[in-house]
Amino acid sequence: MTDTGSNERYERHDLLQPGAVETWSGLDRTLNRPVTIRRATADSEIGQRLRLQAKALARVEHHGLLHILDTYDEADHFAIVTEQLPTRMLTEELAAPNGDTRRLAATEAICVVIAVTEALAVLHSAGFAHGGVDAEYIGWRAEVGWVILNGPPTDDAVTIPATRRADLASIAVLAHRLIVGAAPQRRPDGTWELDPVVPDVVAPVLARAISASDPWPDLPSMLLALRSVVDELPATDGTGGDRRSVWQAERHWLAPVGILVAAAATLVGVALVIGQPSEPATDASPPPATAAPDAGTQPVVTVVPSAAVVATAVTVAPQTAPTAPPAPTTTQVRRVPILLESITDFDPAGDDRIEHPERLIFINDGDPGTGWSTARYNTRDFGGLKDGVGLIVVLFGDEPHSVERLVIDSPTAGWSFELYASSERNRTLIDWGSPVATAQDITGSTTLEVPSAEAAALLVWITDLGDELPNGGHRVTVSRIEVTTTISGAEAPPSTDAITP
Incomplete structure (x- = not known):
C-alpha cells in the first residue's frame, strides 16, 4: 500500500508496525532514498511528547541509533523521518535450521551487547531512557554494525515512563539470551537465576545489572565491566560449529586476496630462478671452494626523499687465504x-x-x-x-x-x-x-x-x-x-x- 498523504516530499509505502506510533517504510522523493517514517496523532499526548522528543534527539547521533533526518506535519499527524531500517536482523543470526534458537559464542555475544550498550549510553547522556532492548529490534548494517530499531521515538514518548534501570536490566537479559538461548529465570522471591552456561567472568556483570539491591549505577559503569571481560573469553565455546559471525562474513573476500598474494610471490620466485645465468659446461675441475659470506650480513637500506625504500645487498669478496673474513659493514634504517x-x-x-x-x-x-x-x-x-x-x-x-x-x-x-x-x-x-x-x-x-x-x-x-x-x-x-x-x-x-x- 502506498499512501503519499499530504506531504509533497515524503511518501509512505508499507505499514511495518501499527500502534499509537505507526512505523512506515517510505521514500524521500527529493533525494530519492528509502527512509522510515514514524508518526502519531498530533494532538494526542503521545504525539506531543513525540514532537518534543524529536526536537531534543535531532542532535543526538550514534551509529547504533537511527538518526532523525527530518520532521513534518501531515494532516492531523506529526511525523519523524529516520534512516531506513536494516534488513538483516539479529534474530536471523540466532535462528537454527530446525527452528530452535542458536546460541552465540560468549565473545561474540558480549561484542553485540557492548555495541548496543554504547548506543544506549549516548541516549542516556542526552537525558533519555530507551525502555529496554530486545533481539527482535536489533539489526545489522554493514557500514556501521549493530543498530537499535525501536526508537526514536523511545518508550519515553510511548509507554510512560521509561527508566534507565529498565535499560540496564534489558541488556543483561539480552546477553543471557544470546549466550544461553533463553532469558534468565525468575525465582519465587523475584530474583533472577542465571544459567550455568554463562561464563564465570560474565555472570557477575549480568547479575549486578538485574539486581534489585545493588545494580550498576549507570550504563558507562556496566560498559567498562563488559569491555574488561572480552579478552578473558575464548573466541568460541564450541556451540556454533564452523558458523561465521555476520562481521566475519563481511570479510570473506580476504581469503582469495591471500591466495592471489601467495601466487604472486611464487611467480616472482620462479622468475628469479629462471633469470639466474647458467654456468657453461666444462670438463675442467671445479675451482677451489671460497669462503661463504657471513650469515650476519644485513642489507643496506636507504630512505630517499620520495620515501621509497631501496635495499641493496652487501657483497663479500671471496677469500682466497684461509683467514677469517673481515666483519661485514652494514647500514641499517628501519621505520618504527x-x-x-x-x-x-x-x-x-x-x-x-x-x-x-x-x-x-x-x-x-x-x-x-x-x-x-x-x-x-x-x-x-x-x-x-x-x-x-x-x-x-x-x-x-x-x-x-x-x-x-x-x-x-x-x-x-x-x-x-x-x-x-x-x-x-x-x-x-x-x-x-x-x-x-x-x-x-x-x-x-x-x-x-x-x-x-x-x-x-x-x-x-x-x-x-x-x-x-x-x-x-x-x-x-x-x-x-x-x-x-x-x-x-x-x-x-x-x-x-x-x-x-
Missing part, C-alpha cells in the same frame, strides 16, 4: 611507530566545539569494524556549516619527533584531509599554520608521506566527507591512525619494517 599520547576531536566552528568524543576510544582498538566518526551532514562539504573538522594526535614524549609517515584506515570512500604539524596543541586552525601534506579522494587505508616534519602534535583536518552513505548523509569514520619515524645506525636492530614500502 611513534607512541601516541592522545587523540582528541577538533571542531572549532561547531556549536558545542566537539565532534563525537565518546567514540575516540575506538581508534586503534584492534577492531577494523569500529572507529571514531564525524557527525552526519547533509552534504560532503559539511552542509555549508563549516570548513572542516579534525583529530588532534599528540605524540608521546617531551621532545618533537621527526615524522615521516602517517597511515590512516577508514571505511569511508572519497574523503579528503589536510595534515598539519606543530610543536604544540593549538586551539584554532590558523595557529596550525600551513598543511605539510594533503590526501584527496581516499578510499580504504591510505599512507601519507610527510616531508621533513618535526612535530609534537599532528592535526588531521577533514575537508571533504566523501561519498554519500547508502542510507543518506555524509560522514568520515577513522578506525586506525599510525605515525612512524625512522631510526638509522648500528643501534637500530634488524627488522622487516625496514623493507616495508
